[in-house]
Amino acid sequence: MSKIKLPYTKKVLEHFKNPRNVGEIENPDGKAIEGSPACGDMVQLTLKVDEKTKRITDIKFKSYGCASNIATGSIITEMAKGKTIDEAKKISWKSASEELGGLPAVKAHCSVLAVSSLREAIRNYEERHGIIHEVEPTTEEVVKRRLRHVMNPLTGLDVIRTNLISNISIKNGSDGKIIEITVDLPEDHQFANNVKKEIQEKIEHRKDVKKVIVKFLNN
């Protein structure tokens, strides 16, 4: 093998080359497919949960994605296996990234997708088993929480923490909410379109949302 100069740790490359827990569980207790039209990546995750102990007994993933995506899918399935669903929910993209020895900042959004698929699969399990019911209305708080899953490609931290969002406004239309989000980047910034698409993708699918408008600050 030739010497790899790419900015990935040995562990990332190892999980990328030999991903663990690949596949799909038949009749899973929880399932999620998370996709990002912006990056194009997609992760599918299936899991089995012991009803009594609430421990994840088996977990498998599939990835249509880049190296960071595959490696994160692999590592979170390793991390989640044997944990209770409450413990597994606490696995964040940050802890996954740490476990991999770090991911390049610009690749943070790829790992977030794999982590969300784990949370969604657990949520799917909880919904199926009557642990949660209600659909939360989309408030500013909810928008902010969702935006914590949108990475600022400049820093590898989320857009809320890095103060990239300068305004959020929510208007009630007749057939759904119109969310307007202002991003503190010039419109012709290198990552402007990527950030815009990722923001829309995180909020647009919500049932009570009609439209997500992303604006940029031109200074």
Added chain:
Amino acid sequence: MANELIYLDNSASTRLDERVLEAMKQYYFDTYAVATSEFAYTLGIEAREALDDSREKIAKKLEATAEEIVFTSGSTESSNLAIKGVLRANKKKGKHIIVSTIEDFPVLNSAKALEREGYKATYLPVDGEGFIDLEALQNAITPETVLISIQHANQEIGTLQNIQAIAEISQEKKVLFHSDATHTFGRVAINIEKLPVDLLTLSAHTIHGPRGIGALFVRKNTPIKKHLDGGFQEFNLRPGVENIPGAVGFAKAVELITAEENERLKQLRDRLIDKVFKQVPDVTLNGHRTKRTPQNANITFHFVEGESITLHLDMHGIAVSTGSACFSKSLEASHVIMGIGGDHERAHGSIRFTFGRFNKQKEVDKVVEIISEIVKNLREISPLSNK
């Protein structure tokens, strides 16, 4: 070494040919003076002669005259000069430019920059193989239109536009025509005596020449303004101390290209395409099967992501590029693949293989073997391919 590097990213840049470096050396170590006027000192006059001689050789390749070749720092600068220089020199006629949606960034972003200054730009869409519609071009031309800038060949999918027809339309409509020939100059014959193009962007480092040198062909009497301020070099179009070693290297690189070499590249290209289509299911060729540059093959491997492929290939010492968003500096999928009507999935799994002088047939065979295996493995873990 058992694992020698296989470099198939020659449209990004090429390995310099040693003979080019040999030709350049003299102008760094011996004849290193600036190109002076004929009334200065001998060393400067010799430098001037080398510059003029290089200009002559490059012009000859196009059947142009030496006075029509302006040296620049590369194709980015050439396209900037052509577009901004022509639009700013023709404000009286109008402020409109027409480009295609799949132009390379120097053209696309020059048009966008002009728009911010109050100019108007039309972005012509292309069909599924990357061709602009000639009728749509005709219809886009207004009395205000100053310049059409349509590339000769595409940087990613190699599609060769019908440049003759485009040039004739521009001539008939009395609109100036610029074409980015970065990926064709040397590789595809261009004769400006027959082709009524007004400006051509030319590049050296894509044909085993040095980086940091390029040229703009400017047909005689084309109204154009320089966009850098300084001295009066390069017919008062491009100020700055001339890059004479670069110009000599550029001319040498042009001289070294042969029709046989281009034919050989075409064979490598076709061999790769044919083998991939035989060995790998669910693939799409991006661009036209034959109307493409001899050095370019671009194939989408469905259900898998390009950066995963390139990383695996890199582990085997193979260098290619991809139109996947994950690979790009802006995290956006290739505007070319999206432009030919592709979706993210098509851009996502697209791999560009571009050949050069130093590639061998056995490398093609090896790459196809390895990529077949990589794609097979990645498809096994892909949620899209289990149907």
